[in-house]
Each structure stands twice: as structure tokens, then as C-alpha cells.
Amino acid sequence: QTVVTQEPSFSVSPGGTVTLTCGLSSGSVSTSYYPSWYQQTPGQAPRTLIDSTNTRSSGVPDRFSGSILGNKAALTITGAQADDESDYYCVLYMGSGIWVFGGGTKLTVL
Amino acid sequence: QVQLQESGPGLVKPSQTLSLTCTVSGGSISSGRYYWSWIRQPAGKGLEWIGRVYTSRSTNYNPSLKSRVTISVDTSKNQFSLKLNSVTAADTAVYYCARENAEGRNYFDYWGQGTLVTVSS
Numbered sequence: 001q002t003v004v005t006q007e008p009s010f011s012v013s014p015g016g017t018v019t020l021t022c023g024l025s026s027g028s029v030s031t032s033y034y035p036s037w038y039q040q041t042p043g044q045a046p047r048t049l050i051d052s053t054n055t056r057s058s059g060v061p062d063r064f065s066g067s068i069l070g071n072k073a074a075l076t077i078t079g080a081q082a083d084d085e086s087d088y089y090c091v092l093y094m095g096s097g098i099w100v101f102g103g104g105t106k107l108t109v110l
Numbered sequence: 111q112v113q114l115q116e117s118g119p120g121l122v123k124p125s126q127t128l129s130l131t132c133t134v135s136g137g138s139i140s141s142g143r144y145y146w147s148w149i150r151q152p153a154g155k156g157l158e159w160i161g162r163v164y165t166s167r168s169t170n171y172n173p174s175l176k177s178r179v180t181i182s183v184d185t186s187k188n189q190f191s192l193k194l195n196s197v198t199a200a201d202t203a204v205y206y207c208a209r210e211n212a213e214g215r216n217y218f219d220y221w222g223q224g225t226l227v228t229v230s231s
Contacts, residue, residue, distance in 0.1 A: 001173060036217035038157075045206060045224050046157065051217030089157050093216050097170025099147075099159040 002026060004092050006102035012080045012109055020105045021072040022090030028071035033092040035073035037066060040087045040104075049088075050075060077107075085109040112136040114207050114222035122201075122229050128194040132207030132222060139188045140165050145210040146190045147218065148181060150203040158203075162210060163190055197229045 003025035012018035022035055029035060031053045038046035048057045050066035053073060063078045073092075077084055090102045118130035132146070139146065147162040161171035163181040171179050175194070183190040194201060204224040211219045 034216040038218070045221040046218075048217065048219055048221075051211075051219070052215045055215060057219070091157070091159070091218070097162065098172070099162075101149075101157040101159055104156040 002094060002100060004090065004100045004102040006088075006090060006105045008103065009106045009108070012077070012084075012107065014080060014082060014109055016080050017076065017078045018080060018107065019069070020075045020077075020088055020090075020107070021069065022074070022092070022102050023072040024092070029068065029073045029092065031068065033073070033094070035066070035068075036091055037064075037073075037075045038089045038091070039084075040089065046089060080109050082109050112209065112220045114209065114220055116205060116207050116222045116225040118225060118227070120226060120228060122197055122227060123231050124198055124229055125196055128192070128197050128201060128227055128229070130192045130205055130207075130225065130227070131189050132191070134188045134190075134209070139183060139190065140185045143211070143213050145212050146181075146183065147208045147210050148192045149206045149208055149218075149221075150201075151206070151224075152200075152203040157206075160192065160194075160205075199229050201227070202229045203227060 037050040054066040145162040148160040208218040209220040
């Protein structure tokens with residue numbers, strides 16, 4: 001079964017820029033996988049940030065952006081803030097009605 | 111505003127069947143524009159998509175769980191349900207229901223708050 005890969009952890013300084021990625025164990029991520037990104041803080045349900053590669057959900061600050069970088073989907077946070085410290089998950093649509101989540105990235109802002 | 115709310119037993123014995131229901135409010139489950147999914151998260155681990163149902167009652171399941179999972183929809187109650195049989199401790203997790211927007215922008219746009227299910231004797 002295809003594995004969706006994410007960095008297990010990342011750290012960024014306040015005000016800095018960080019790019020989290022979402023790849024495939026085999027092959028390249030394209031817009032056809034409808035990559036979307038979710039932010040989750042402890043004890044809370046995931047919050048939708050980005051869908052369809054680069055569409056920000058309502059209410060999501062514009063410091064969050066999505067793209068395809070090389071062969072991966074990417075979530076970039078520009079001007080990171082303390083409350084961006086969260087777990088971030090991507091999910092890819094594999095076709096035939098199947099979704100696969102990445103393992104998540106724990107982002108530390110310090 | 112669409113809201114989803116999971117309900118069901120918080121404790122299930124090993125080898126038995128886990129049953130959860132998601133009640134949708136603020137919108138009709140019959141609209142045909144959405145799929146309705148179950149997603150779970152063991153403590154300290156990542157999200158795992160379990161499966162989804164459409165109003166036509168067509169379903170798709172995670173291949174790794176397919177042999178044990180049934181997802182169904184009850185349009186009269188605006189609910190959809192999850193049954194996972196032959197559970198083990200590995201099925202202990204927070205279970206979320208979610209709406210999948212399927213109109214050209216496939217993604218999970220609304221989530222329930224999640225419900226913890228523990229498998230233990």
C-alpha cells in the first residue's frame with residue numbers, strides 16, 4: 001500500500017518561514033491527488049487549512065499557503081506565530097474512493 | 111452552520127463490534143454533494159481514514175480495514191454509522207466523523223469533535 005510521507009517534526013523561529021512537505025513512498029504528488037492540509041492541537045479535532053493543493057479555507061490566515069514543490073505537496077507558513085505550534089497532517093486522494101493520511105508533522109515554534 | 115456529532119459506547123470488549131453514529135445538523139445528508147467519512151486517531155498517533163459512504167449508499171473502505179468495516183447511512187435521521195467488528199486493543203482510538211466536499215474540491219471540510227473508544231475487557 002502506498003505510504004504518504006511527512007517530516008515527523010520541524011521547528012521554526014517566531015516570524016520565520018517553514019515549509020512542510022507531503023510525499024509518496026512511490027511516485028510524485030500532483031494536483032490530481034487533491035492534497036489538503038489540516039492543523040491539530042492536542043485534544044482538538046483537526047482544522048482544515050488548505051484544500052485542492054492551494055485553496056485556503058475560510059478564516060485561515062494568509063500566512064498559510066499550499067503548493068506543489070518538486071514531487072511533493074507543500075504547506076508553507078510565512079511569519080510563524082506561537083499559536084502555529086501544532087501537528088499538521090496532509091491527506092491525498094488515491095483514486096477509487098480511497099484517502100491516505102500522512103503521518104503528521106509536529107511543528108515547534110521557538 | 112454544519113455540525114457533526116459522534117455518539118456511541120466509549121468502551122467495547124475485545125472481539126466485539128464497535129458501533130458509532132454521526133448525527134449531521136445544519137445540512138441534509140441527502141444533498142448528494144458530499145461523502146461522509148469516518149477517521150480515527152490512536153492516542154499519540156496520526157490520523158487514519160477508515161471509509162466513507164455516499165447518499166446512494168455506495169461505500170469505499172480503507173483496504174487495511176475493509177474486511178471488518180461497514181459504513182451505512184440513514185437519511186431519515188440525517189445520520190451515518192460505523193461498525194467495526196472483531197475489535198482488538200489496536201482499535202482503541204478517537205473516532206471522528208467528517209464531511210468530504212466532493213464538488214471538484216475534494217477535502218474534509220467539517221469534522222465532528224471526536225469520541226474516544228477504548229477496547230478493553
